[in-house]
Amino acid sequence: MADHTLDAKGLNCPLPILKARxxxxxxxxxxxxxxxATDPGAVADFEAFCRxxxxxxMEHSEDDGIYRFLIKKSA
Amino acid sequence: xxxxEKSMSIIVTKGSLDWAYPxxxxxxxxxxxxxxxxxxxxxxxLPLLLxxxxxxxxxxxxxxxxxxxxxxxxxxxxxxTAVPGVDAACTKMMKNLMAKKGVxxxxxxxxxxxxxxxxxxxxxxxxxxxxxxxxDMIEGPxxxxxxxxxxxxxxxxxxxxx
Numbered sequence: 001m002a003d004h005t006l007d008a009k010g011l012n013c014p015l016p017i018l019k020a021r022x023x024x025x026x027x028x029x030x031x032x033x034x035x036x037a038t039d040p041g042a043v044a045d046f047e048a049f050c051r052x053x054x055x056x057x058m059e060h061s062e063d064d065g066i067y068r069f070l071i072k073k074s075a
Numbered sequence: 076x077x078x079x080e081k082s083m084s085i086i087v088t089k090g091s092l093d094w095a096y097p098x099x100x101x102x103x104x105x106x107x108x109x110x111x112x113x114x115x116x117x118x119x120x121l122p123l124l125l126x127x128x129x130x131x132x133x134x135x136x137x138x139x140x141x142x143x144x145x146x147x148x149x150x151x152x153x154x155x156t157a158v159p160g161v162d163a164a165c166t167k168m169m170k171n172l173m174a175k176k177g178v179x180x181x182x183x184x185x186x187x188x189x190x191x192x193x194x195x196x197x198x199x200x201x202x203x204x205x206x207x208x209x210x211d212m213i214e215g216p217x218x219x220x221x222x223x224x225x226x227x228x229x230x231x232x233x234x235x236x237x
Contacts, residue, residue, distance in 0.1 A: 010177045011177045011179075012176055012177040012178045012179075013100070014100050014103060014104040014107075014179075015177065015179050017104055017107055017108075018103055018104065018107050018179075018187055020107075021107035021108075021191075039177075048108075049107070049108060052108040052109065053108055053109050
C-alpha cells in the first residue's frame with residue numbers, strides 16, 4: 001500500500017522526523033510513506049510535522065511498542 | 076510541500092556536548108518542517124563549526140546532571156569534577172548513553188543541518204578573539220557580526236538564544 005517504508009525503530013527525537021522528511025522526497029505526490037518507530041514522542045511530533053508541512057497523517061497505530069504512521073505526501 | 080513561510084533564527088552561545096543539542100535539534104527539525112533557519116555561532120558556540128569536534132561536558136556547577144545507573148540516578152559532587160579524568164569519563168558515559176538510546180550525534184545533526192541548507196553564520200569577532208579561521212571550519216559558514224544577525228532576526232518569526 002505504501003510507496004516507501006521508513007524504518008525509524010530505535011531512533012530518538014528528532015531523527016524520525018528528519019529521516020521522514022528525507023524519505024518523503026522519494027515519494028511521488030499523493031504517494032504514501034509508511035514510518036515505523038519506537039519513540040513514543042513521535043506520535044505528537046508527526047501530528048505537528050504534518051500540520052506544519054501540509055502533508056496528511058492518514059493514520060497512526062501502535063502494536064507492541066511499534067508505532068506505525070502513514071503519511072500522504074501533498075501535491 | 077507547502078510552507079507556512081515562517082522562519083527561525085538561533086543564537087548559539089554554548090559549545091559543550093549537552094548544550095550543543097538544543098540548537099541543532101531545533102534547527103534541523105524546523106528546516107525539516109519547511110522553515111528557513113539561520114544559526115549564528117558566537118563565543119563558546121563558535122567551535123561547534125570546527126571540522127573536528129571533540130565535544131566534552133562537565134558536571135561542575137550542574138546539580139541537575141544525573142545519569143541513570145543501576146536503577147538509580149547518580150549525580151556527581153562538584154569537588155569530584157575537579158579530579159583529572161572525571162569530566163572525560165562523564166563525557167564518555169553520556170556519549171555511550173546517547174548511542175544506546177538512539178540519540179543522534181552532534182556531527183550527524185550538523186551534517187543534516189548543512190544538507191537542509193540551514194544558513195550558518197560564524198561570528199567574526201569571536202573568530203578574531205579566539206584566533207580561528209574559516210579553514211578550521213566545515214564548509215558552509217559565512218562570516219557576520221551583530222548587525223548581520225539583527226537583520227536576520229527582524230525577518231524571522233522565531234528567534235532563540237541558546
